[in-house]
Amino acid sequence: MSKSDIHLYTAATMNGYKPVIFLEEAGVPYDLTFIDFAKKEQKAPDYIKLNPNGRIPTIVDRSNDDFAVFESGAILWYLxxxxxxxxxxxxxxxxxxxQWLMFQMGGxxxxxxxxxxxxxxAAPNGHEEPFSIQRYVDETRRLLEVLDERLTGREWLAADQYTIADMATYPWARAYVWAKVSVEGLPxxxxxxDRIDARxxxxxxxxxxKAQPAFWGTxxxxxxxxxxxxxxxSDVKT
Ligand SMILES: N[C@@H](CCC(=O)N[C@@H](CS)C(=O)NCC(=O)O)C(=O)O
Structure with a gap:
């Protein structure tokens, strides 16, 4: 079987969907390896050689001497x-x-x-931390307000076109239900x-x-x- 140039290692998470969105949008063929967190495949020594951070996603470009790229923002940029x-x-x-790609990656x-x-x-597993929850929910809402303001009179985040910044931000912001953050008042x-959902x-x-409908509240x-x-x-060290 012939191999595609791009080999993607990913899982069904917000960061994991980003390169899939790019590759599907660009119509680029790719090979896919699903990384199973339950088996800790993201921490396997061979995988760490590709992604020193032991997380997904990662791509390997077979047409570029098996060049490996980790960090989802850098992957989108490379692609x-x-x-x-x-x-x-x-x-x-x-x-x-x-700029908007960095805003997503850093914020x-x-x-x-x-x-x-x-x-x-944490909370369903006995670690209820109200102060931390409030802090991250409030900060998320603030960042979503920044996005809403940016999108006033604009269809896309940057350069008047659909870009990797939209692709990076969408899987996160769209999962506001999973983050339990309201988007009321952010038309x-x-x-x-709605525009990106329709693509x-x-x-x-x-x-x-794999679909993760709970992320989108469905x-x-x-x-x-x-x-x-x-x-x-398995993650928490006590
Ligand atoms: N900044 C990294 C974050 C990657 C990341 O946190 N990936 C998560 C899934 S969204 C992961 O691999 N988690 C598995 C683990 O923590 O072991 C990126 O954007 O690629």
């Missing part, structure tokens, strides 16, 4: 350059795109990730969700490697909470 897509060429448009992702962690993983953000490539990407979370409990038990 954008390689395929000349979703990353504007003009310097200002490119800078705007990278939206980490803050929402902690809001999710404290409410969906521009909600309209942006066939995104709809497909969100089922690869399914019962109990199954997922069981998986989280198992991970919590």
């Amino acid at each position: 954008g350059e390689k395929y000349g897509a979703f990353l504007p060429e003009d310097p200002n448009g490119r800078s705007e795109t990278l 939206v992702g980490p803050m929402m990730g902690q809001a999710m962690y404290f409410q969906r993983i 521009n953000l909600q309209a942006w969700f 066939p490539a995104v709809q497909k990407a969100l089922t690869i490697p 399914a019962d979370e109990s199954e997922f909470l069981k998986e989280n409990a198992a991970r919590f038990a």
